Amino acid sequence: MILVTGASGTIGSRLVRLLDAQGVGYKAMSRDPQRVPNGVQGDYDDPESLKRALDGVDTVFLLTAPGFAAKHDLAVLGAGAQLRKVVKVSAIKTGEPDFEVTGAWHLPGEQALATSGLEWTVLRPSSFTTNSLAWVPRIEAGEPIPSPYGNGQSGVVDPADIAEVALAALLTDEHDKQTYTLTGPELLSVPQQVAILGKLLGRPLRTVDVSREQSKKNLLAQGIPEADTGPVLDSFELMRNGGNAVVTDDVSRVLRRSPTTFEQWAQNDEHLKTLAAKV
Known part of the structure; x- marks a missing residue:
């Protein structure tokens, strides 16, 4: 059980x-x-x-x-x-x-x-493909997508792939005592993800760089105590400078197939299909 x-x-x-x-x-x-x-x-x-x-x-x-x-x-x-x-x-x-x-x-x-x-x-896991769904209201409003990480890239991973890896680890002993870093197959920045979404949705999308000062204001507006904003902002800066630019083969080794790409995920996501239908 x-x-x-x-x-x-x-x-x-x-x-x-x-x-x-x-x-x-x-x-x-x-x-x-x-x-x-x-x-x-x-x-x-x-x-x-x-x-x-x-x-x-x-x-x-x-x-x-x-x-x-x-x-x-x-x-x-x-x-x-x-x-x-x-x-x-x-x-x-x-x-x-x-x-x-x-x-x-x-x-x-x-x-x-x-x-x-x-x-x-x-x-x-690395950053989730599904994090980009938070951009949908801005896309619908024709507003730019904020990028607190600049052009920093991540090996964004589909949560469905994470769930499949978890299933394999739960149901077999093959993965006992293992630590897996789960990523997608490619490195993508926020602007690159936005460009992919724009192509799929058939509409021009753009990003706007978010400064550390503005990011701090955004965190405070979300209710994060000021004393806790420093480490979060430092993590944003680390990602901006390539600190999360990691791709591994752990998903493919466990699932014996290639990880889902960001574009493949976006093509099949129901929220994005609904958004595309509105164009």
């Missing part, structure tokens, strides 16, 4: 569909179990609810929110004394110099798994 955390999210919702297709038994943890199939109530900050959600479970897909990942990873591990395997979603370059922000989120959970005696797999 598998417990899927983050079951209503970008990766978790895709993983649930894959488990359904395979006929695998699972429970999907949510604060509101009505939101997800096979839903079970669970709250990372409520140890008793975690124990109830983990009852009868021997395998966990562990996906916790940025900023709270360390605390919540350890809460799940502490509540699951009977567990045999955990597949954890981390972030690219966790634990490496200059990536202290994501390291602070994910490294404690990774380290706890490494010393737990459990079977485990750690997935470190």
Whole structure:
């Protein structure tokens, strides 16, 4: 029996569909179990609810929110004394110099798994293709797409590929004790992604560079405390300077096929199909 955390999210919702297709038994943890199939109530900050959600479970897909990942990873591990395997979603370059922000989120959970005696797999994905869906309102309004990373490139990865890798790690022992950096097959900047979308949508799209000062204002407007903006802005600058320009073959090695390209993802995304139909 598998417990899927983050079951209503970008990766978790895709993983649930894959488990359904395979006929695998699972429970999907949510604060509101009505939101997800096979839903079970669970709250990372409520140890008793975690124990109830983990009852009868021997395998966990562990996906916790940025900023709270360390605390919540350890809460799940502490509540699951009977567990045999955990597949954890981390972030690219966790634990490496200059990536202290994501390291602070994910490294404690990774380290706890490494010393737990459990079977485990750690997935470190790059930026998601689906992050570009946040641009849809600006595209509809004819406004430029902001690029806080300038021309910095990333190996953007399709969350559906991440979910397939997670499925393989959950259902077989082939990937135990492995850490995978999951990327797409190509390096793309925000302007390059926007150009691809413009071609598919048949409309001219443009980007606008966002300065560090403006990025800070945007973060403050999102409710991020000023004391916390520095590390986030530093990560933007790191990406701007090529710090996330990484492509690996981990997806292809696990799935035995090529990773999905950004253009392939965009051609099949239902939100973008709807947007294209409006042109």
